[in-house]
Amino acid sequence: MDPEQDQIRGQPDSLLAAPPRVINVGLELFAENLASQGAQVVHVRWSPPAGGDARLAGLLARLRS
Amino acid sequence: MSVIVNEVRRSTYLDSIVLMRISRQLAELPGVEEAGLVIGTPANKEILREAHILGPDGAKAEPGDLIVALRAKDSAAAEAALAEAKRLLEHPEISGAPALENASRTMRAAFQRMPDANLALISVPGHFAAAEARKALAFGLNVMIFSDNVPIEEEMALKREARERGLLVMGPDCGTAIIGGVPLAFANVVPRGDIGLIGASGTGIQEVSCLVARAGGGISHAIGTGGRDLRAEVGAIATLMAIDALEADAATRHIVLISKPPAEAVARLVLDRVARSRKPFTICFLGARDLALPANARCAATLKAAAELAMGRAAENGPTQLSLLRADGGKLVRGLFAGGTLCAEAQIVFRQAGLAVASNVPVPGAAAIADANRGHLMIDLGADEFTRGRPHPMIEPSVRDRPLIDALADPAVGVILIDVVLGYGGHRDPAGHVANVINSHDRRPLILASVTGTDRDPQPRDAQVQRLTEAGVIVAESNADAADMAIRAIGG
Amino acid sequence: MQSIDQANHEAQRRIIDGEPILVDVVPASHAIPALGDNVILHAGPPIGWERMCGPLRGAVTGIAVFEGWAGDLDAAAAKAAAGAFAFHPNHHFGAVGPMTGMTTKSQPLLVVENRTFGNRAYCAINEGLGKVMRFGGNDAEVLDRLRWIRDVLGPALGRALRDCGGISLKPLIARGLTMGDEMHQRNVACSSLLLRQLAPALARTAKSNAELVACLDFIGRNDQFFLNVAMAMGKALADPARNIEGSSVVTAMSRNGTDFGIRVSGTGDRWFTALVEMPVGLYFPGFSARDANPDMGDSAIVETIGLGGFAMAAAPAVVGYVGAGRASEAAAFTRSMAEIVVGPNPAWTIPAMDFAGVPTGIDIRLVVETGLVPTINTGIAHREPGVGQVGAGVVKAPLKCFEEALVAFAETMGLE
Numbered sequence: 001m002d003p004e005q006d007q008i009r010g011q012p013d014s015l016l017a018a019p020p021r022v023i024n025v026g027l028e029l030f031a032e033n034l035a036s037q038g039a040q041v042v043h044v045r046w047s048p049p050a051g052g053d054a055r056l057a058g059l060l061a062r063l064r065s
Numbered sequence: 066m067s068v069i070v071n072e073v074r075r076s077t078y079l080d081s082i083v084l085m086r087i088s089r090q091l092a093e094l095p096g097v098e099e100a101g102l103v104i105g106t107p108a109n110k111e112i113l114r115e116a117h118i119l120g121p122d123g124a125k126a127e128p129g130d131l132i133v134a135l136r137a138k139d140s141a142a143a144e145a146a147l148a149e150a151k152r153l154l155e156h157p158e159i160s161g162a163p164a165l166e167n168a169s170r171t172m173r174a175a176f177q178r179m180p181d182a183n184l185a186l187i188s189v190p191g192h193f194a195a196a197e198a199r200k201a202l203a204f205g206l207n208v209m210i211f212s213d214n215v216p217i218e219e220e221m222a223l224k225r226e227a228r229e230r231g232l233l234v235m236g237p238d239c240g241t242a243i244i245g246g247v248p249l250a251f252a253n254v255v256p257r258g259d260i261g262l263i264g265a266s267g268t269g270i271q272e273v274s275c276l277v278a279r280a281g282g283g284i285s286h287a288i289g290t291g292g293r294d295l296r297a298e299v300g301a302i303a304t305l306m307a308i309d310a311l312e313a314d315a316a317t318r319h320i321v322l323i324s325k326p327p328a329e330a331v332a333r334l335v336l337d338r339v340a341r342s343r344k345p346f347t348i349c350f351l352g353a354r355d356l357a358l359p360a361n362a363r364c365a366a367t368l369k370a371a372a373e374l375a376m377g378r379a380a381e382n383g384p385t386q387l388s389l390l391r392a393d394g395g396k397l398v399r400g401l402f403a404g405g406t407l408c409a410e411a412q413i414v415f416r417q418a419g420l421a422v423a424s425n426v427p428v429p430g431a432a433a434i435a436d437a438n439r440g441h442l443m444i445d446l447g448a449d450e451f452t453r454g455r456p457h458p459m460i461e462p463s464v465r466d467r468p469l470i471d472a473l474a475d476p477a478v479g480v481i482l483i484d485v486v487l488g489y490g491g492h493r494d495p496a497g498h499v500a501n502v503i504n505s506h507d508r509r510p511l512i513l514a515s516v517t518g519t520d521r522d523p524q525p526r527d528a529q530v531q532r533l534t535e536a537g538v539i540v541a542e543s544n545a546d547a548a549d550m551a552i553r554a555i556g557g
Numbered sequence: 558m559q560s561i562d563q564a565n566h567e568a569q570r571r572i573i574d575g576e577p578i579l580v581d582v583v584p585a586s587h588a589i590p591a592l593g594d595n596v597i598l599h600a601g602p603p604i605g606w607e608r609m610c611g612p613l614r615g616a617v618t619g620i621a622v623f624e625g626w627a628g629d630l631d632a633a634a635a636k637a638a639a640g641a642f643a644f645h646p647n648h649h650f651g652a653v654g655p656m657t658g659m660t661t662k663s664q665p666l667l668v669v670e671n672r673t674f675g676n677r678a679y680c681a682i683n684e685g686l687g688k689v690m691r692f693g694g695n696d697a698e699v700l701d702r703l704r705w706i707r708d709v710l711g712p713a714l715g716r717a718l719r720d721c722g723g724i725s726l727k728p729l730i731a732r733g734l735t736m737g738d739e740m741h742q743r744n745v746a747c748s749s750l751l752l753r754q755l756a757p758a759l760a761r762t763a764k765s766n767a768e769l770v771a772c773l774d775f776i777g778r779n780d781q782f783f784l785n786v787a788m789a790m791g792k793a794l795a796d797p798a799r800n801i802e803g804s805s806v807v808t809a810m811s812r813n814g815t816d817f818g819i820r821v822s823g824t825g826d827r828w829f830t831a832l833v834e835m836p837v838g839l840y841f842p843g844f845s846a847r848d849a850n851p852d853m854g855d856s857a858i859v860e861t862i863g864l865g866g867f868a869m870a871a872a873p874a875v876v877g878y879v880g881a882g883r884a885s886e887a888a889a890f891t892r893s894m895a896e897i898v899v900g901p902n903p904a905w906t907i908p909a910m911d912f913a914g915v916p917t918g919i920d921i922r923l924v925v926e927t928g929l930v931p932t933i934n935t936g937i938a939h940r941e942p943g944v945g946q947v948g949a950g951v952v953k954a955p956l957k958c959f960e961e962a963l964v965a966f967a968e969t970m971g972l973e
Contacts, residue, residue: 014183015183015184015207015233015244015310016244016245016285016286016310016311016314017245018245019244019245019246019247020183020184020244020245020247020249021179021181021182021183021184022182022184022185022186022249023172023175023176023179023182023184023185023186023201023206024185024186024188025172025175025185025186025187025188025189025197025201026080026186026187026188026189026211026212027080027081027082027188027211028080028082028083029082029490030186030188030211030249030250030490031168033248033489033490034247034249037247037248037489039247040179040182042167042168042169042175042178042179042182043168043169043175044168044169044170044171044172044174044175045168045169045170046078046080046170046189046193046197047077047078047170047927047928048078048128048129048190048193049193049196049926050925050926050928050960051076051078051129051928052076052078052127052128052129052130053129053960056925056960056963056964059963059964059967059972059973060922060925060926060963061196062967062972063561063805063922063963063966063967063970063972076928167892169892169896170893170896170927170929171896171923171926171927173896173923174892174895174896177895177900
């Protein structure tokens with residue numbers, strides 16, 4: 001979380017004003033489809049935090065800020 | 066003697082659709098009998114075990130690992146298949162599209178690359194979805210959560226937090242949205258227009274948007290709220306925010322609400338908000354006919370009626386086409402649906418006609434399957450009991466093959482009802498797949514289908530309809546019409 | 558108390574705000590008073606003789622002979638085994654050293670001063686390519702060269718640097734990045750720029766023409782001369798970022814041929830170690846992976862400040878050379894490292910990435926979350942002492958270091 005970036009930018013009104021600019025997290029298929037339509041998309045090749053290690057993931061969640 | 070080989074790749078994760086594609090490619094290699102690539106969760110290991118491809122190595126895999134499992138006719142074929150698996154796993158660009166060449170590994174890095182992003186589309190396993198959604202909200206993004214199996218407490222917390230920030234959370238379990246003309250997840254390509262949709266159901270949005278499109282209208286935006294938004298605990302947060310947004314949207318003239326009938330208190334909450342709006346509404350609480358509605362709202366009991374009312378036409382009872390079709394032999398209707406809401410709509414049409422019907426997801430007035438005698442059956446093949454560890458029928462139509470073949474061979478079945486759903490996210494040729502199954506089996510039942518889609522979809526509708534027609538399927542104008550035609554065909 | 562993100566921004570800012578100047582060359586005992594007889598500083602986290610790898614033992618015995626603490630290599634080895642030498646990491650005394658990283662009292666050390674914060678860091682002078690002590694070389698030729706460096710080159714460089722008022726390194730690095738250097742495996746541009754700046758001062762302060770020729774020739778023939786300057790600079794820039802409460806930024810990464818160690822700002826001077834990994838790369842003719850020594854050196858300080866493997870996109874030629882892939886894939890390495898850092902360094906930009914700044918400030922939280930570990934460009938030593946470099950490649954920092962650091966960091970934050 002960037003301390004400089006805390007203004008609210010994505011109100012639903014502004015969501016509807018123009019084609020969405022999407023960050024896709026998960027299924028590649030959705031990013032492929034958006035890209036093929038010429039939509040603005042960045043894909044995140046997600047994997048479970050800490051490789052699935054629950055203890056480390058728990059620590060990470062609490063160290064988030 | 067077949068050999069089973071497993072290879073475990075530690076701390077490796079790939080999304081389920083990518084794994085399915087690779088599994089399918091491996092299964093087609095010479096000498097390979099069965100192949101599966103899954104993340105090493107207990108549920109997935111069970112699936113491998115049932116498919117007789119789980120070996121001792123795979124059994125020891127952990128949830129953070131990837132299991133490559135296969136059964137081949139001999140070791141040579143198995144080794145060759147493993148080598149091919151390695152090649153496919155190590156060269157993701159083989160399946161990659163331009164958007165993916167520069168994929169990020171974290172939302173944080175993605176946001177740095179696209180600082181003006183305004184929507185996060187989240188389709189990670191349900192256990193992790195809320196945390197990702199929370200990150201997105203912290204970045205100031207609206208969120209669409211495609212993932213299901215998210216605890217309702219998380220949904221409540223997320224939607225409240227989002228509301229504080231003036232952000233919209235669509236979902237969880239939100240399969241469909243169309244924002245600014247862009248289809249998101251499972252959605253169709255429809256013309257822009259002045260009808261806004263707000264739906265707790267993905268296929269409900271798909272059907273209404275396509276019917277509007279084929280009637281010459283267009284969609285401003287279709288906002289998905291997720292299947293539980295109208296539960297008392299969630300309190301319609303997304304629905305109410307969506308109404309606000311479409312109210313403020315200059316392009317939207319008419320708003321359609323689509324969902325199952327909500328509890329009284331939530332319905333009141335929503336309808337009070339509708340009453341305060343300047344814009345006209347069509348309220349489709351599926352199956353509900355007699356709602357106390359404000360002056361600016363009309364009631365549609367079916368998706369078809371909702372599209373008609375939104376277009377300013379009177380809702381018709383009965384199918385648009387005249388149908389002289391009659392079923393030979395069997396007297397029972399067997400509906401096999403990929404879309405849960407389409408399954409519900411078919412049940413509603415039957416109930417409105419006074420016919421008894423049973424389903425694995427019964428609407429009020431319909432029976433659960435366990436209770437029913439042999440009567441009319443409507444099966445939602447996308448329900449949890451069918452999709453645990455298996456792909457959804459909209460992605461993988463072969464899930465419907467076995468029930469379809471059984472119905473074709475069942476002398477008591479006079480009419481088969483199916484939905485064919487097109488659009489992004491769906492199979493590239495669902496009609497072709499169904500036609501192949503039908504063509505390879507003798508059949509006596511009448512087969513009725515609806516095709517939810519448009520000609521601008523990746524699977525253009527006309528060609529899909531033609532494929533079905535050539536296979537002897539009668540294609541109705543809408544899912545509601547198909548159900549109506551089924552009733553008439555059995556003399557009801 | 559500030560948040561972790563704020564603490565990390567502070568750490569990264571300190572790295573970026575540093576103003577490193579190469580000011581002098583001095584005998585090690587002047588820079589580091591603790592360097593008396595029988596004190597040997599080495600690369601990497603703390604280690605004892607028993608666990609030292611072949612090249613490191615070779616270097617230890619060689620430097621002991623060089624300093625006159627043993628008559629020959631065997632005597633030196635016996636002394637070491639008997640515990641007569643005090644071994645310490647370079648990092649514990651404000652120094653760094655490449656590969657075996659030997660630092661002892663009479664060697665001349667490059668001095669880099671961070672004008673912004675007033676701190677200094679030290680590194681020995683690069684011996685050149687081939688059979689050298691940093692790869693465990695310890696024969697007469699190696700020791701003779703060290704004597705020449707001690708008696709001629711070191712003092713000459715010191716005079717020249719004092720004469721010209723020091724060399725400002727930040728702009729020199731910025732230029733090098735536009736010329737194909739990444740400052741770990743590839744330093745030819747920076748080495749050339751440095752020599753160009755130093756040559757007049759060397760000429761002015763040379764004791765004789767013959768000495769001048771020898772110095773210019775020695776430096777000019779060594780494409781990697783600048784590596785040691787970059788390393789001292791790296792430590793001078795990273796040290797002010799140490800000990801910031803609540804910061805999860807890495808302040809040092811280092812290897813001794815057996816263990817890989819990291820230090821994290823918020824956990825102070827604790828080392829988090831794991832066994833080093835084997836480099837993956839390309840080998841000189843006649844050598845293969847069988848001959849390779851495990852990863853070694855304090856040079857990972859270069860990656861710690863955003864250069865080396867992190868700046869791979871600036872040096873596409875390196876990618877093929879180190880066997881890491883195609884030149885077109887160089888940017889992917891840098892993009893990958895950008896996922897695990899606080900942010901880019903606006904002073905050091907890479908033209909091929911639309912002038913994106915090098916990724917700076919490794920955050921252990923991001924490393925553990927993504928499993929993306931720092932990628933380090935490195936030379937590969939022969940596992941037998943005295944043979945020298947046999948290849949070059951990339952090596953990954955072990956994830957275990959970061960996982961253990963995360964647990965310890967969480968404890969300092971009052972969790973667990």
